Amino acid sequence: MKTIVISGTSKGIGKELALYYIANNYQVVGLARSKASIEHSNYFHLVCDIAIESEIVSAIKQIKKIYKTIDVLINNAALANMNHMLTTPYDSLKKVTEVNFFGTYILSREVAKQMIKQKRGRIINFTSISAALHLETQSVYAATKAAIESLTKTSAKELGPFNITVNAIGPTPMDMGLIKGIPDQWLENVVNMQTIKRHGKLKDITHTLDFLISDDADFITGQVIYLGGIS
Numbered sequence: 579m580k581t582i583v584i585s586g587t588s589k590g591i592g593k594e595l596a597l598y599y600i601a602n603n604y605q606v607v608g609l610a611r612s613k614a615s616i617e618h619s620n621y622f623h624l625v626c627d628i629a630i631e632s633e634i635v636s637a638i639k640q641i642k643k644i645y646k647t648i649d650v651l652i653n654n655a656a657l658a659n660m661n662h663m664l665t666t667p668y669d670s671l672k673k674v675t676e677v678n679f680f681g682t683y684i685l686s687r688e689v690a691k692q693m694i695k696q697k698r699g700r701i702i703n704f705t706s707i708s709a710a711l712h713l714e715t716q717s718v719y720a721a722t723k724a725a726i727e728s729l730t731k732t733s734a735k736e737l738g739p740f741n742i743t744v745n746a747i748g749p750t751p752m753d754m755g756l757i758k759g760i761p762d763q764w765l766e767n768v769v770n771m772q773t774i775k776r777h778g779k780l781k782d783i784t785h786t787l788d789f790l791i792s793d794d795a796d797f798i799t800g801q802v803i804y805l806g807g808i809s
Contacts, residue, residue, distance in 0.1 A: 579620075581605045581645045582791075585628055585685060586655030588612045591752065594780050595652060595787070596621060607641050609655070609685075628655050628681030629673070638688040647696055650791050651689045653682040653703045653726075656719075663717040671718050678722035683729060686744075690733070694740045700791050701737075703730050703746040710748065710808050711771055715764075723748070727802050734800030743799035745790050750778040750806035773807025782806075 582599050586592035587608030593615060596606045600620045607622045608614065614623030622644070626637040641648060657677045659670055686701055693699030708716045709723035727746055734744040750772055751765045769775050782805050789795055 579603060579605050580649040581607060581641075581647055582650040582652065583607045583609065583641060583648055583685075583689060584652045584654055585609045585681070587623070588615050591749075591780070591783065592654040595654065595784070598780070598784050604650075605645060607645070609637060628685055629676035631680075631684050634681070634684050634688055638685075638692070642692055648689050648692050648699065650700045651686065651702070652787065653685060653701070655681060656704065656722075659718045660715050661718070662715055666718055674718050675722055678719070679725045679729075682726055686729070686733060690737055690742065693737070693742045697741050699737075699740075699742040700795075701733070701742065701744045702787060702790055703727075703744070705730075705746045705748040705802060707748050707750055707768070707772070707804050707806070707808060710804055711768070713768065730802060731800045738799055741796070743790070743796065745799060746802045747783065747786050747790075748802060748804040749783055750776075750804075752778040752780070769806075771808070776806070778805055 582604045584592055584596050584606060587596040588610035596608050596616055599606050600618050605620050609624050609626040609628065611627045613625060624637045624640060626633045628634055655677065657674045659674045682703055703726050705723045705727050708720040709727060713720060730744050730746040737744055751768055769777060786803060
């Protein structure tokens with residue numbers, strides 16, 4: 579049974595991905611700031627704030643001790659921020675950057691150390707179409723996702739010699755997770771910028787993840803896939 583680590587599994591897309599991979603016979607390790615919201619023999623939960631380096635390092639040590647290998651890492655956890663750059667306080671800038679970028683970076687770094695020992699692994703980061711579309715009121719969020727895209731491409735080169743692939747997917751708006759509370763008209767404007775003009779579905783993400791995780795994708799790395807297309 580392969581071990582997959584997913585950040586942000588307390589709710590939204592992260593929780594749905596955890597349930598999906600449990601059903602597909604993976605040992606799922608979920609990381610979140612809150613307690614477990616899933617009970618299953620193939621699910622192990624660690625309370626971990628990915629904005630705090632020491633908590634990530636401790637969590638990965640526990641995972642390695644229990645499961646020995648980490649086959650897949652999905653960096654899903656993120657904070658949204660919808661605000662004009664002129665009215666974004668420093669605390670918001672710092673918090674969103676710490677979770678979205680620093681968390682992804684440090685978690686990838688610690689997991690990669692284990693994957694290098696294994697000489698294999700898959701890392702998949704979550705970006706957003708906000709980064710590609712340069713959406714207004716998304717300056718902080720989009721900037722952190724752009725940083726993740728750069729990290730994806732650079733770390734793919736650094737980790738490629740160890741048979742580790744690193745890719746990123748950028749979902750379109752979905753009716754769960756971060757977009758709750760965002761005005762409908764704003765969301766529709768975003769959907770209309772896509773090549774395929776509809777909201778995303780969980781299967782759009784899982785189909786893409788399944789391919790990138792598979793053995794057949796061992797020649798694909800450093801790529802950013804925007805679901806729905808960017809027109």
